[in-house]
Amino acid sequence: MRRVLGITHKRPGSIQPPGFPSGFGRSTRGGACAAHPREYIPPPMADVHNPFARAAAEAVAAATGVPASELTVTAPPRPELGDFAVGCFPAARAAGQPPPAIAARVAAAFQPTALLASATATGPFVNFKVDRAAAFRWVVDATLGDGASLVPRVTDRTVCIDYSSPNISKHLAYHHIRSTVIGHALAQLHRELGWRVVGINHLGDWGTTHGMVIAALQKWPPEGPLDVTTLNALYVRYREAIKEDPSLADEARAWFKKLEDGDPQARALWEKQREVSWAEFAQVYDELGIRFDEIRGESAYEADMPGVIEMLQAKGLTSISEGALVVEIPGEKTPLLLKTKDGTTLYATRDLAAAQYRWNTYHFDRSLYVVDRGQGLHFKQLFKVLEMAGFDWATRCEHVPFGLVRLGGKKTSTRAGAGAGKQDVVLLREVFREAQAGIRDRLRESNTDLSDDAVDAIARTVGVGAVVFANLAPQRDRDFDFEWDKVLSTEGDSGPYLQYSHARCASILRKSGTSVVLDDATRAALARLGHDAEWAVAKRVLDFGDTVARSAASCEPHILAHYLLDLAGDFSRWYTAGNGDASLRVLCEDAETRRGRLALTAAVRTALARGLALLGLGAPDVM
RNA sequence: GAUCCCAUAGCUCAGUUGGAUAGAGCGACGGUUUCCUAAACCGUAGGCCGCAGGUUCGAUUCCUGCUGGGAUCACCA
Secondary structure (H helix, E strand, C coil): CCCCCCCCCCCCCCCCCCCCCCCCCCCCCCCCCCCCCCCCCCCCHHHCCCHHHHHHHHHHHHHHCCCHHHCCEECCCCHHHCCEEEECHHHHHHHCCCHHHHHHHHHHHCCCCCCEEEEEEECCEEEEEECHHHHHHHHHHHHHCCCCCCCCCCCCCEEEEECCCCECCCCCEHHHHHHHHHHHHHHHHHHHCCCEEEEEECCECCCHHHHHHHHHHHHCCCCCCCCHHHHHHHHHHHHHHHHHCCHHHHHHHHHHHHHHCCCHHHHHHHHHHHHHHHHHHHHHHHHHCCCCCEECCHHHHHHHHHHHHHHHHHCCCEEEECCEEEECCCCCCCCEEEECCCCCECHHHHHHHHHHHHHHHHCCCEEEECCEHHHHHHHHHHHHHHHHCCCHHHHHEEECCECCEEECCEECCCCCHHHCCHHHCCEHHHHHHHHHHHHHHHHHHHCCCCCHHHHHHHHHHHHHHHHHHHHHCCCCCCCEEECHHHHCCCCCCCHHHHHHHHHHHHHHHHHHCCCCCCCHHHHHHHHHCCCHHHHHHHHHHHCHHHHHHHHHHCCCHHHHHHHHHHHHHHHHHHHHHHHHCHHHCCCCCCHHHHHHHHHHHHHHHHHHHHHHHHHCCCCCCCC
8 A cells, every 4th residue: 555655757648738827836735625515523522542441431330321422531630630620510410410410419329440539529520530550550651551542442444644845946935834733743643543645735736837938948957956945946037938928828828749659858847847846845755754655646547537437427417617627516606617618627636536546545544634714615625526526435524624824914925936036935945944943052152062963953953853843833824924023933832842741751761770661579669650740641641542643643743742741841841850959859869659650751762762753753862 | 795714811721422619831929949951840929711692400601692813705725
């Protein structure tokens, strides 16, 4: 199922003169689907991974007769009230009694279990306290064991994720990062949960745009090696030239037509564009640690166009509207366009083909399109047409929309790439370079014993981490205002803060001079743990699995991002408690306590590292 | 005009199918380092959760309307 990373070389399909250019300054992708609003549906209590939370619900269920699936477990507003709270509202409704009375009865009948130590009624809630020793054991086993039990796993499920999907002959600019980073996080999250994941880069490599670049290459042959900057400049210049001499548009069309017809010269130039573009994209993807399972551009579907159209025609779905071949959609004002009045296929047609290809190839349970919200209507209609065509799997297709990236309050992704001045676009590689430079300086100051290579390596990891995290922390739907200070921030709620917390864990473990081993002695030492700051850390780790599941199910990486901030904060509070009191340090005098604390530190380190990896961030051992 | 998204502290944002005293970060002010890395931690100040109705025992959360901001609305992708 996995494909080797590389460009799938594509034979131009048939005919169709190209549509009118434009759109070059825009990612092929971007959009939201209002027709299929995928709301996150929490799992029934029986599927909650945290065994302590589940036990709390089951205890109330057993005492009241209300099924656990109807109960919700939450965290009490203040930790001293308890660890997990179950509201007695459903039981009260069923019994016709006030919730506090039910809560009191449940608490009175409670008998301690292996997982739960006590139950207290507070108003309508039953607040459970966990058996801390059992919880510490669970946390350490789940994180330091084989890793299987930290998160809930599914089997035999497949998800296709279309993300990043830039246009060739153009730089990866900052506005591409959201799709790239969100898509990658969703891929990682699903992998963690046991899904088969097909990460797809649906390159924008087809259309008259590319005919324009070919024409420009003919007209103004560049000197020296070709790169994306040159290609983009040629494109911009050509577009400008068309304004003066409209016949150049026909020339570009003619070149695209040649490309479609398999003309060797056109094809060679087009392939060169792809090659040069991919070389640059690959550098950025490498920097981000992203590998796609399938790199299959729009050109790959050109040969499927006639079949798609025939299929829709055979089902009687097509009609001619204003000269264009369309599918009218009940309840929609505008139809889905399959072909222009000139006979050119459109991207909707290619998306229909791509959707079918993905189904036929992977039989996915979910097919995600991580595309900006502006494309909402397109996907809504696309999925609707698939449904109208009788594909019941259409309901498995989901739009994963995200907000715009703005620069100084302005939209940065430009439809008319020609008019975009340099100041309107922030290049991704420039952002990374800037981020890494600042961090490199910082490291040289604070870690003078590090080699230059080590400094460079850490600066890369932390610099990228800052940028990636800044994009993942806000929920997808919100627009994103690009601000250098914020994106490059290494303090407070930031990627570097998480990485720093991880480095502190690593540092403490390093200084212990021992390695944490998951054995009986370690488990026994956990009995020494328990003060509030320590307990807060362990309790947080209990939620790791359910958080990952929720984040993946709702396609919201920010849920995990905020969880990790909480975890890092809990850990920071814990270890700084040792600043004023040596007996509270991990590396304290008492050997048994020390052993237990080291195990918890190792658990946090593992949870942070795994969480960071899921978001696409590295976890350095030194900062 | 139609549709969609958003509105929570000065700023940027969280808030787990409706529940207990709405939380972080930044900024401001004040503290913490002979001590496992101060990229950290603690404290103080700061809120009509846009407005008005509705459903409910209970609404920041769900529904309707309104205001304000953004996006989309066919032969571009």
